[in-house]
Amino acid sequence: MLDLILTQTLNGLASASSLFLVASGLSIIFGVTRIVNFAHGSLYMLGAYLGWTLVTWLGPASPFGFWGGVLLAALSVAAIGVLIEVAILRRIYQAPELFQLLATFGVVLMIQDIALAVWGPEDKLGPRAPGFKSFVILFDSRFPTYELLLIAIGPAVLGLLWFLFRRTRWGTLVRAATQDREMVGALGVNQRLLFTSVFAFGAGLAGLGGALQLPREAATLHMDLSMIAEVFVVVVVGGLGSVTGAYLAAVLIGILHAFGILIFPKITLVLVFLVMAVVLVAKPHGLLGKPPTGQARAPADEPLLRPADRATKLAGLAALLLLATLPLVTPDYLVLTLTELLILGLFAASLHFMMGPGGMTSFGHAAYFGLGAYGAALAVKWLGAPMEPALLFAPLLAGVAGAVFGWFCVRLSGVYLAMLTLAFAQIAWATAFQWVEFTGGDNGILGVWPAQWAVSKTAFYYLVLGLCAACVLLLRIMLFSPLGYALRAARDNPLRAEAIGIDTMRVQWAAFVVAAFAAGIAGGLFAFFKGSVFPTYLAIPRSVDALLMVLLGGVQTVSGPIVGAFAYAGLSEQLSRLTMYWRFALGLSIVLLVVLFPRGLVGSFLAWRERSRAEPAR
């Protein structure tokens, strides 16, 4: 037993090293540029693939070939980092904070297809490191020497980073810029160069982490997203911007994994997220993180949310009329597409409600969509409920989950809040995935069909249109109600809002529940639309979809999320019909849209309209 514990500890420590390399890179990049780099997992994946190519090319048998290849891979990924920073991110530092996230997600999609095109769909089995191919006998069991090497690399890199940040001018500048980058610029430091170098450095660390992982596991096309989820956890648990915290968290997560597989194989998927939830609830800024010291960034240049003017109301009405008449003239498949778009529109609008006016970004909004779908499906399966009451169950389950999860989330803010929503979403997802007896697990729940009167495509379409339009309108009315005003006050200046008697947490909690409830309605409709539910409804990609739709439309606009939903979902569907490499095309479109419309589609349109109105007056 004891030797098992010891070997599993060593295993955990070994996997912690790569995790730490990638996480520290992400943390450093976020600290200076304030960009949550979704593409960091992709850089890690590129490190592994490039490592495989370079080591194979240089000759994996010789130490020079192997280590030279690994180093070269890290440098190449750093160079790719430079390319990404200069070509994309540099243009959008001034954009609203989370908008850059959208761009980096576009990069994720592009890199996925580039990797597919260059290396093909088969896994690339990594070469073993010369000199580290054997085992040592530790605690009566065999332990690969390469694992021992990895265990040593973690602290070694930590030490190097410490030296770099405490003892070199570059490190001092990076730490200063982490606190106040504008001031660093005013002192004569070229921020552009600093940002590029920081991004390259962080990318290089991710690439190194990927290349070093090669002898342990094959390079695959899925390692980007699985890594990014874990690395987010590590960075947040450790405390944003704290490299030592990232190491501690990486070790914690690595060891938890090693033991989790042994002790509770059923909950390994959710274990890390449980840990993150516990840590964030107990320590809102992570293990070693500090509360942000920078001044609160006032959204100075954001267009104000205004009640709809005549033109907007007319446009809304016209759109509704158009949507109502479309099924009369369009072919069936288009009606299906439109039904899905409407549901996604409501889903996006619900996320927008908490994200835009509420200022609470959620990385896990799929939880409420999915729980809505499961609420409806479970009611059908276990209670034999017909569609109408099942559709009531949907928002109920989502709303209750929103009330519970939200109660914890509103105690945090910013990225930490977003991460906690992700943790809860993963917990909900794992429950749906692993509670097979109740939810059907991976097989989902089938046979969730609409009532007799709504069975035809057109009838169901009108049901969806009616419900979605009503919900979106209600959300909109709520934005211009006292709750909406209090919500925006709490977002813009929590201290002042509290000082005039607004219980900001309560208001945000209310908004959280409303958003979850509305997402639940969308989810319930989706369940009946598809006739089945699966755990993927609650999974990360769907949360990301919602986020993309909202950001693409423009966070600080009311109609943005709906336009964003139509643009995003429509675009991805059209592209997937057109080309095998639709991810690349979609990613490229996202990046271009971000660079061209840095306030989102509707946001940019409003800003343009405002400018063209103001211009003649001057």
Add this chain to the structure above:
Amino acid sequence: MDLILAVSGLDAYYGRAHILQGVGFGMARGEVLALMGRNGAGKSTTIKAVMGLVPPARGEVRFEGSRIDGRQPFEIARLGIGYVPEERRIFSELTVMENLAVGQRPPREGVPHWTAEKLFALFPNLGRMRDRAGGAMSGGEQQMLTIARTLMGNPRLLLLDEPSEGLAPVIVEEMAKTILALKDEGLSILLSEQNLHFAGAVADRVAIIEKGAIRFTGTVAALTANEAIRRQYLSV
């Protein structure tokens, strides 16, 4: 006249608010000019516009004869303008020495070359807390550090935004002495100030800004003599 700084027709916006509406003034080399006015009159924005932190929408800023409006703050800093912000903006996680290191630039011809040791002679307090984190210092010490940090860039022109604000009277006096010492070293200094007494102690001339435009310029003595101007633009 050898103007180190010439500002003319400067317009600047914060979002949609039109803060500067045609600000214009000049500064002679070696001069200390106090920019005075009420809260919200545009003092800080003028300084930020010179530094490039608030990009001017119209108008021009000339430093030693060449235009600097539209340039990046770091370029402006490298040309020899040092900016000391109102909120101090010390890097609280960095030590005193590290804060100074961030500001360090190569020596510049014709102005004193500041080193940490030389600055500690000017600000003895700082020399006694070299390894203390910026966040663990008092307000007065932070104010000294922010000036010292900017001086590490060896500027010819120093922009001081409200240097006496929020400081204890003893420290304000020390601050005045420091400014005069810097003037003696040959620096030109533009400072924004609300306290006429303080401005009178350090400045050669005063420019009064109100609603985004300069309404008066003259010597301190002229302003002291002109009660109407003082009442109109400075009294609260």
